[in-house]
Amino acid sequence: MKSEKNLVYKSVILAIESSCDDTSAAVLADRQLLSNVVANQKIHEKYGGVVPEVASRAHLEHIIPVVDQAIKEAKIEKSQISAIAVTRGPGLMGSLLVGNVFAKSLAYSLGIPILDVHHMQAHILAHFIEKPCPSFPFLCLTVSGGHTQIVKIVNHLEMTILGETIDDAAGEAFDKTGKMLGLTYPAGPQIDNLAQLGKPVFKFPEPKIDGLNFSFSGLKTSILYFLKRQLKENPEFIQENLHDLCASIQHRIVTILINKLEKAAREENIQHIAIAGGVSANTGLRTALTELGKHHGWQTYIPKFQFCTDNAAMIAITGHFKYQKGQFADQTIAPSARMNW
Amino acid sequence: MLAYDMASASNDHARQITLVIERVLQQAELHLDQFSAIAISSGPGSYTGLRVAASASKGICYALDIPLIAINTLISLAHAAEQQTSEEAVYVPMMDARRMEVYTAVYDAQLKPVIVPHARIMDENSLQELVGGFDVPIIICGSGSHKCKHLFNSDNMLYREDLINNAKNLIRPAYQAYCNDVFEDAAYFKPFYLKAPNITTPKPILK
Numbered sequence: 001m002k003s004e005k006n007l008v009y010k011s012v013i014l015a016i017e018s019s020c021d022d023t024s025a026a027v028l029a030d031r032q033l034l035s036n037v038v039a040n041q042k043i044h045e046k047y048g049g050v051v052p053e054v055a056s057r058a059h060l061e062h063i064i065p066v067v068d069q070a071i072k073e074a075k076i077e078k079s080q081i082s083a084i085a086v087t088r089g090p091g092l093m094g095s096l097l098v099g100n101v102f103a104k105s106l107a108y109s110l111g112i113p114i115l116d117v118h119h120m121q122a123h124i125l126a127h128f129i130e131k132p133c134p135s136f137p138f139l140c141l142t143v144s145g146g147h148t149q150i151v152k153i154v155n156h157l158e159m160t161i162l163g164e165t166i167d168d169a170a171g172e173a174f175d176k177t178g179k180m181l182g183l184t185y186p187a188g189p190q191i192d193n194l195a196q197l198g199k200p201v202f203k204f205p206e207p208k209i210d211g212l213n214f215s216f217s218g219l220k221t222s223i224l225y226f227l228k229r230q231l232k233e234n235p236e237f238i239q240e241n242l243h244d245l246c247a248s249i250q251h252r253i254v255t256i257l258i259n260k261l262e263k264a265a266r267e268e269n270i271q272h273i274a275i276a277g278g279v280s281a282n283t284g285l286r287t288a289l290t291e292l293g294k295h296h297g298w299q300t301y302i303p304k305f306q307f308c309t310d311n312a313a314m315i316a317i318t319g320h321f322k323y324q325k326g327q328f329a330d331q332t333i334a335p336s337a338r339m340n341w
Numbered sequence: 342m343l344a345y346d347m348a349s350a351s352n353d354h355a356r357q358i359t360l361v362i363e364r365v366l367q368q369a370e371l372h373l374d375q376f377s378a379i380a381i382s383s384g385p386g387s388y389t390g391l392r393v394a395a396s397a398s399k400g401i402c403y404a405l406d407i408p409l410i411a412i413n414t415l416i417s418l419a420h421a422a423e424q425q426t427s428e429e430a431v432y433v434p435m436m437d438a439r440r441m442e443v444y445t446a447v448y449d450a451q452l453k454p455v456i457v458p459h460a461r462i463m464d465e466n467s468l469q470e471l472v473g474g475f476d477v478p479i480i481i482c483g484s485g486s487h488k489c490k491h492l493f494n495s496d497n498m499l500y501r502e503d504l505i506n507n508a509k510n511l512i513r514p515a516y517q518a519y520c521n522d523v524f525e526d527a528a529y530f531k532p533f534y535l536k537a538p539n540i541t542t543p544k545p546i547l548k
Contacts, residue, residue: 048543105400
């Protein structure tokens, strides 16, 4: 019964994502997500950030168990896989290397093609894993620990970066200011939770950056000096004001993001607006986009939590569109830490 | 041995690995599904190099359901040296690490470890600790052997800098492992890195 049903799949994509500290594998058959397994690496918390060598070693130990679980949960056989999609970049070199080399040798051994996927494009295409999907053209604010971009998407595989950060990413601003407050890594989700108990009473400046680009390093410095000044007068300042500090930091980061997104929507005259990436899990950002969308009459798209952070389902759906177009890579590919579009 | 190939472009292992495998298969006129097992160097060595070999072999072993064999890089060098030595000798393979450091071990004539693999900063004393007290010839080989050539030389020491790591060195120990059913669990195999990652613990920014 099972095998008879499986025979009808036209395409089965196995996807592998290993660009940072999560090892993930997913199976997508005829555009239907059958499994999406993510193995987190909790070990980095005690080091205050992702340690590349530790991450690389963990990927190597996780890769077979994660892929095997994704295949078993999807109830398919290895021989049914049509192609393997893999994150080629951008990301940490040692981490990417494990996923890429494993994907290449698995594809080679199974005699099937490789689909190389750009991690940031995949974050955007995560919106196409489940319905409702955005209509073209749409704008996407892609925000994570490593990236902050506003992208115009013309169709599944055609997109242009309209603006991006010139220094730190928004997620980095969350994590680094959280570190100043004494929060553990990753501080972003903790700031989000604590912010909900406070009010944005402390005002931090909005950087004046041309066009649709972003900057977060100045904000980081101004928060650092503000805290230093306050701590001189009251050594308990952070503990006594933690909720309001978190609310204020989150409010400023979110308004920097949203103001540029609003500018992009106005300039491009586009009403379909999406967010993607790890920071799109942030409650403040999700609420702000929903409210601004109502104000402007935009159609807004906010991904489910499990598709915000790094996952292989988004690599699988991107692989699916490339598979449809016959955009295959070959065995000569190598991972790329700073991959271009 | 039916076929041998090597891509010498440095820092390009990830691109080259399956291409090199494909070339040796063609040379040997074999198909991938004829493989009974895959053997790799388990380490010590460059972390990236070890990871590429381990990732590639995991993919092949998982796809084809065949076993994984892992051979210590130093013992494979000792095998190579032993095969080219006619008299009874002691083997001291050395692999280049950072600055004056090498990964090394000492093996007797039967290739049993006298001193197990470890990292060592080479100077006259440390070399003496390794090879002092043997009255048979001492064969020092591998990519790290040049680091101590100028430190110490005696009549019974022979430097074989030409003997370096390659896939050929794996064949004999790998075949022995295969015959004795000494296999790794491909799913959970990790290379013999020898060293823990170099990590500094974070300090608080304020206070």
